[in-house]
Amino acid sequence: YYKANTVKGCLDPNSRNFDPIANTAGQCEAPGTNFSFAGVYQQCWESNPRAGFNLCSGAGSGVLLNPITGGTRCPVGYEPVKLLSTVGRNSKRCWKTKHCTSWFIWCVHHEERTQCVDSYTVLTAYWCTARRTSKLISNPGMFYAGAYAADGRFLNDITQSKECPEHFRPYKVGRDIYLCLSMDLSRASRGRIPFAGFFSCDSGNPLSETSGGLDAPKHCPKEFSQVTLDTVDGCAIMQCVKGRSGLAQIQVRRPPFEEPDYELVEHPVT
Numbered sequence: 001y002y003k004a005n006t007v008k009g010c011l012d013p014n015s016r017n018f019d020p021i022a023n024t025a026g027q028c029e030a031p032g033t034n035f036s037f038a039g040v041y042q043q044c045w046e047s048n049p050r051a052g053f054n055l056c057s058g059a060g061s062g063v064l065l066n067p068i069t070g071g072t073r074c075p076v077g078y079e080p081v082k083l084l085s086t087v088g089r090n091s092k093r094c095w096k097t098k099h100c101t102s103w104f105i106w107c108v109h110h111e112e113r114t115q116c117v118d119s120y121t122v123l124t125a126y127w128c129t130a131r132r133t134s135k136l137i138s139n140p141g142m143f144y145a146g147a148y149a150a151d152g153r154f155l156n157d158i159t160q161s162k163e164c165p166e167h168f169r170p171y172k173v174g175r176d177i178y179l180c181l182s183m184d185l186s187r188a189s190r191g192r193i194p195f196a197g198f199f200s201c202d203s204g205n206p207l208s209e210t211s212g213g214l215d216a217p218k219h220c221p222k223e224f225s226q227v228t229l230d231t232v233d234g235c236a237i238m239q240c241v242k243g244r245s246g247l248a249q250i251q252v253r254r255p256p257f258e259e260p261d262y263e264l265v266e267h268p269v270t
Helices: none
Strands: 037-046 078-104 106-130 143-149 169-173 177-182 195-200 225-232 235-241
Touching (some): 037 078, 037 169, 037 177, 078 235, 143 225, 143 235, 177 225
Antiparallel strands (some): 037 106, 078 106, 143 177, 169 177, 195 235, 225 235
């Protein structure tokens, strides 16, 4: 319960980085950093494509195109970071066949058998972050305004509903998580949540690094709070956000929920 509801941030009301949604002490002062975010996309892989189900095609396949690039890729100057991976849909087909069990020159006895073929999909979602060495074009990214689940197990923290704020659109990742994003950087600026990446049990957050490295750390940059987005197939997904005026209180996650398999311990950014 404690881990699932931990919100780290600045608790000093006199600091310019005071976070009203934080409940665990974090850093209050830190230098500015570039937190560029350029959308999400989701790929689909089918376990048995020879079965002919074409589960990764058509409506309901789970494929999500990045709204900036129109494909399953990041814009130039950005790199993909794994957000989550989960099993999508599945299908099975069976039919009857006859097999000869007794021969005398020719088959004298047949036995009817049932044969089946099945297939399932794996959905893998990625978010796009700026490469540190890239020179980005002006206004290439997107604004973030929270998320919600289709079944209502968690609601959008701004609207307190299964809807996105004005000027934001829902983009489905995983089986039923909707991220609220906007490319309208002028009209959507008031509804956005200051955002500094995601991380999970098996993927770090490159935006929390101050220098390059092979393995991005699994924590948020200083000044940002780490808040549980959801737990997918036993893997906790965290979002790095900053409190803002008008943002409703982060909802308490009540059991049953899956236990995150890493410690939510803040580490200094070096």
